[in-house]
Amino acid sequence: RCIIFRDGDEVELGSRNEKPLTRYFPEVVAAVRQHLPPRCVVDGEIVIATDVGLDFEALLQRIHPADSRVQLLATTTPASFVAFDLLALAGQSLLDTPQSQRRELLEQALANAEPPVHLTPATRDPATAREWFTVFEGAGLDGVMAKPLAGPYAPDKRTMLKIKHARTADCVVGAFRWHKSGPVVGSLVLGLHDDQGRLQHVGVSASFPMARRKELVEELQPYLLGEDEQHPWLGELGSDRRPGGEPSRWNRDKDMSFVPLRPELVVEVAYDHMEGARFRHTAQFRHFRPDRDPASCTYAQLERPVRFDLAEVLGA
Structure with missing residues (x-):
């Protein structure tokens, strides 16, 4: 913006x-x-x-x-x-x-x-807006905006409505990050398996109440990596896409390091749009899926919109 x-x-x-x-x-x-x-x-x-x-x-x-x-x-x-x-x-x-x-x-x-x-x-025209909502996603847009015709420009108020796509995916919890305020879970680091079976970093889920963050510390304990155990996001043979430990480009003081977990826990999350091979925005936690085999959590489950020329969007 x-x-x-x-x-x-x-x-x-x-x-x-x-x-x-x-x-x-x-x-x-x-x-x-x-x-x-x-x-x-x-x-x-x-x-x-x-x-x-x-x-x-x-x-x-x-x-x-x-x-x-x-x-x-x-x-x-x-x-x-x-x-x-x-x-x-x-x-x-x-x-x-x-x-x-x-x-x-x-x-x-x-x-x-x-x-x-x-x-x-x-x-x-509502019909045109519905068509744009569907086809423009193929050009990388995650939704449409609705503005009141009689409304003023109010920078500090929510006067516009964004209509975004809503989808779910089952992901492997490959790691977690500590919260900035103390020893509670800040975010779950998510992964999906590619065509070669490698676990690739796909995004994070981070919106939890403080009480839930404390509970997650206990729930993740059984999945902590042992000293002699390997992890697909560690070492020279790690995946192509993995969570980095470098500082955030927008916040140099933000800690981007992660605690690796055995990739055995599956979580269902809600997401709106993909940017390449990753979720564009933070995914929303739904619930854990103990019934789901982690190996079955692949990119194949994701809905891919039909490609649409961005030049046509801007010339619509």
Whole structure:
């Protein structure tokens, strides 16, 4: 998510939590100067599009401290900006202007815009929205947004509704991470077996009440790895995709280390969308599956949407 502030040649990019992004996306700054009105504030999203959809991993890699690396990535993995909303135009605030009027003004402002600046598609037809909800997932989108036509832009309130896909999967609990507050479980680290039978890291489940976090410590004790036992996520012969121990790119102080478990425990989780071979977002814990054979937890159970050209989404 990105809010763009333009005042002539001065352009600032900021995340929704007010982190500055300008220096990381010089190609977006250049495109804004070329395609956005001279004085405006636009809400939208920075994306990196590939032939198979959106690449969120490549987007994360763009946040790099070295200027030389930033310039290189701007060329090798160029980003685009997709405009959602118009918050100000020609020095006039539009925050209290109804959504329907803001949309009309945004369409006028971007009437001649060209890639890498795009206008997100919008419709008032429920049938079209249902079709988009189904087919756009194949381009890497995890749902659609519904906005009240008469509503103002309220940055600190939930005035929009996001309709996302909802699915379940049975995963192997390959490890866990401690919670930042103390000796309770912070998250379950999940895995699925690939075609070669290797357990690959697919995501985490982390939303637990504190009382449940304490219970999980006891429930996971029988699965702790013995000193002489091997684990598919440890050693040189580990899986291609495994949970890393390096600091988080967004939070340098966040501990990403994990406690390996014997891969014998299966859990059912809910998820919304896949990004490559992993869950895009944190999966929601449903319940343990003691009846399920861990070896049967493979990628084959996951529903794969039909591929859809992202360029058609942006041109819808």
